[in-house]
Amino acid sequence: xxxxxxxxxxxxxxxxxxxxxxxxxxxxxxxxxxxxxxxxxxxxxxxxxxxxxxxxxxxxxxxxxxxxxxxxxxxxxxxxxxxxxxxxxxxxxxxxxxxxxxxxxxxxxxxxxxxxxxxxxxxxxxxxxxxxxxxxxxxxxxxxxxxxxxxxxxxxxxxxxxxxxxxxxxxxxxxxxxxxxxxxxxxxxxxxxxxxxxxxxxxxxxxxxxxxxxxxxxxxxxxxxxxxxxxxxxxxxxxxxxxxxxxxxxxxxxxxxx
Amino acid sequence: xxxxxxxxxxxxxxxxxxxxxxxxxxxxxxxxxxxxxxxxxxxxxxxxxxxxxxxxxxxxxxxxxxxxxxxxxxxxxxxxxxxxxxxxxxxxxxxxxxxxxxxxxxxxxxxxxxxxxxxxxxxxxxxxxxxxxxxxxxxxxxxxxxxxxx
Ligand code: SF4
Ligand code: FES
Numbered sequence: 001x002x003x004x005x006x007x008x009x010x011x012x013x014x015x016x017x018x019x020x021x022x023x024x025x026x027x028x029x030x031x032x033x034x035x036x037x038x039x040x041x042x043x044x045x046x047x048x049x050x051x052x053x054x055x056x057x058x059x060x061x062x063x064x065x066x067x068x069x070x071x072x073x074x075x076x077x078x079x080x081x082x083x084x085x086x087x088x089x090x091x092x093x094x095x096x097x098x099x100x101x102x103x104x105x106x107x108x109x110x111x112x113x114x115x116x117x118x119x120x121x122x123x124x125x126x127x128x129x130x131x132x133x134x135x136x137x138x139x140x141x142x143x144x145x146x147x148x149x150x151x152x153x154x155x156x157x158x159x160x161x162x163x164x165x166x167x168x169x170x171x172x173x174x175x176x177x178x179x180x181x182x183x184x185x186x187x188x189x190x191x192x193x194x195x196x197x198x199x200x201x202x203x204x205x206x207x208x209x210x211x212x213x214x215x216x217x218x219x220x221x222x223x224x225x226x227x228x229x230x231x232x233x234x235x236x237x238x239x240x241x242x243x244x245x246x247x248x249x250x251x252x253x254x255x256x257x258x
Numbered sequence: 259x260x261x262x263x264x265x266x267x268x269x270x271x272x273x274x275x276x277x278x279x280x281x282x283x284x285x286x287x288x289x290x291x292x293x294x295x296x297x298x299x300x301x302x303x304x305x306x307x308x309x310x311x312x313x314x315x316x317x318x319x320x321x322x323x324x325x326x327x328x329x330x331x332x333x334x335x336x337x338x339x340x341x342x343x344x345x346x347x348x349x350x351x352x353x354x355x356x357x358x359x360x361x362x363x364x365x366x367x368x369x370x371x372x373x374x375x376x377x378x379x380x381x382x383x384x385x386x387x388x389x390x391x392x393x394x395x396x397x398x399x400x401x402x403x404x405x406x407x408x
Contacts, residue, residue, distance in 0.1 A: 145306025151315045161311035162293055162322075168306060 002070035007077065019063035019074060020048050030076055031085060031109050033092070033180045034131040035064040038141060045131050047088050051078040060084065090114040098126030099181040127183035130156055134175035134184060144168055144223070147175065147198060160198050169195055171203035171217035193217055208239035215239035259298050262287050267302045277305055281313060281320060290321045326361045326368035328406045330354075331385040335374030342395075343382040347371060349396025350384070353403065366407060 004013045006028060013022045018041060023030050033045035043065040050063045053073045060081060063074070075081065089106040094116035096102045106112070132149070135158060139145045146169035150159040160166040171193045176184040185196035188205065191214060195201040205214035206221060221236055235243055266283040270276045280299055284291055291314050300307040314320045332347040347369075351357060354367050361368040377383055380392025384399060391402055 139306065139309075145308050148306070148308035148312035149316070150312055159308075159311075161296075161307045166308075168308065 002068065004068050004071070005073040007075055013068045015068075017068055019050060019066040019068050019072070022068060023048075023050075023063060023076065028076055029108075030063065031089065031105055032064060033105075033129055034133060036133050036137070036178050038178070039133060039136045040140060041065045042132055042136065045088075045092075045129070047085060047092075049081050049084050051075045051081050053078075085109060086111050091116055092129050093117065096127050096129045096181055096183070099129070099183060101180060101182045102127075102129060105180075127181050128158060129181050129183075130158065131180060132158075133178040133180065134158060137174045137178045142170070142172060142174055142223070143227070144170055144172075146170075146201075160201065164199055166195070166198055166201040169198055169201045169203070170219035170223050171195060171201070172220050172223070188214065206237070208242050209237045210242040210245075211239055213239055259302070260295060263295050263298050263302075267299065271303075277303060277310070278313065281310065285320055290324045293322075324361060324365060326365050328366060328387050329368045329370055330403070331370050331372045331375065332358070333373070333375055333381070333383040333385070334371050335378065335381075337374070337378035337381040338383055341381040346382050346384060346394050346396055346399060350399050350403070353396075353400055367403070 001012050002015055003010055004019070004022060005011070006023065006026070011022060011026055020030065020032060020035055020041075021037075030048055030050070032048040034042045035045075035048060041064045043062045046062060048063045049060055050066070051060050051074060052058050052066070053075055055069075055072060060078075063076075066072075066074075086109070089109055089111040091114070092102050093106050093111065093114035097117065130149070135148050138147050146166045147158055147160055150157055150163070160169070171186075173186055173193075176186050176197075183197070187194045187196055191205045191207065193203045193205050195203070203217040203219055206216055206218050207213070208215050215238075225231060225236070234246065238246065263284060266280055266287065270280050270283070273279070280303065281291065281296075284295055284299065288295060296310050296314070297307060299305075300310055314322060330350060332343060332350060334343050334347065347358065351369060354362050354369065356362050356367070356369050358369050358371045372385070375383060375385055375390065377390060377392065380390070382394050384391050384394045384402075386402065386406060391398070394402075
């Protein structure tokens with residue numbers, strides 16, 4: 001355990017963790033977009049800026065990439081930090097005018113309007129802030145890599161190769177789950193899952209043999225079985241709920257009889 | 259697998275920074291990055307196709323569309339702009355019948371715009387491949403381009 005000082009108050013922290021993790025754990029409010037606990041730090045959105053006061057490298061830096069060291073002192077509400085944060089939030093409002101989540105985040109940190117709102121930002125769709133969480137979850141966590149950044153500069157966007165239907169996408173929905181902007185649309189309809197945002201890549205859903213609910217895409221099931229060893233075969237055909245019921249009905253009677 | 263790309267991959271395999279060099283070789287050999295070839299590259303190198311596409315669309319050295327034999331770079335830098343660069347560009351565009359960024363159907367010419375090639379005193383400047391032409395006009399360009407046609 002080491003000690004860090006945040007806004008003049010001392011906190012315990014684990015060696016090797018990132019300052020943003022400490023801030024989150026201690027409930028110290030700071031906006032961020034590209035950080036996600038399941039993903040490697042990226043330092044792209046710049047919203048999580050803090051000021052490091054003292055030490056070998058004082059100055060303003062991103063807390064999501066700042067590894068804490070014993071005696072580290074940081075300020076989250078230094079005037080310059082707040083100023084940068086607000087300008088960035090204004091930019092994000094302009095970049096994703098259609099994202100309610102982004103508007104809410106901006107409002108929470110005191111930004112209602114954007115001076116950049118009239119800038120013409122092409123091709124990105126109107127909700128994405130290019131934080132790259134979806135790209136990283138698809139690559140790092142799933143090992144699928146169906147989507148990535150495409151193009152550059154004001155034309156940057158997240159997309160599938162050749163802006164077409166993806167043959168790699170397994171329809172796991174992890175991208176939509178981690179997206180902080182609500183920018184990814186997925187529609188389940190009948191036995192199909194349509195990844196609207198990924199150029200309507202469509203996947204077949206599997207029906208639970210017990211409850212008849214559609215619980216996962218066939219490709220997700222194949223993917224899981226290709227990665228994990230020794231999974232019981234019956235899990236391929238039942239939903240999570242049915243799975244629990246099955247296991248429970250196998251084990252419970254043994255204990256109840258006694 | 260396409261033989262050419264097989265050789266390219268063989269040459270680069272196992273070396274660091276493989277992906278970008280393979281893309282460069284593909285661009286050189288095929289004149290652009292064809293989708294089917296990149297699919298084969300992705301498979302062979304074990305890199306997601308989306309990553310290759312990302313690199314291919316990031317670097318302007320790569321093209322996803324077939325390129326012409328000759329590339330025309332019409333300068334729209336400040337000096338060329340004030341001396342009528344945009345007009346020359348429009349003229350050339352009409353002469354060969356394609357918009358900037360595109361290639362003629364006969365694959366003779368690709369038209370590109372650039373921002374300053376460092377010889378503003380010759381404005382308006384047009385570069386064809388590595389040849390620089392100064393004080394250009396729409397009329398002059400017609401003659402110049404004729405020399406490149408086969
Ligand atoms: S779609 Fe969402 S998760 Fe992906 S880059 Fe855009 S905002 Fe981030
Ligand atoms: S959360 Fe730190 S830069 Fe995005």
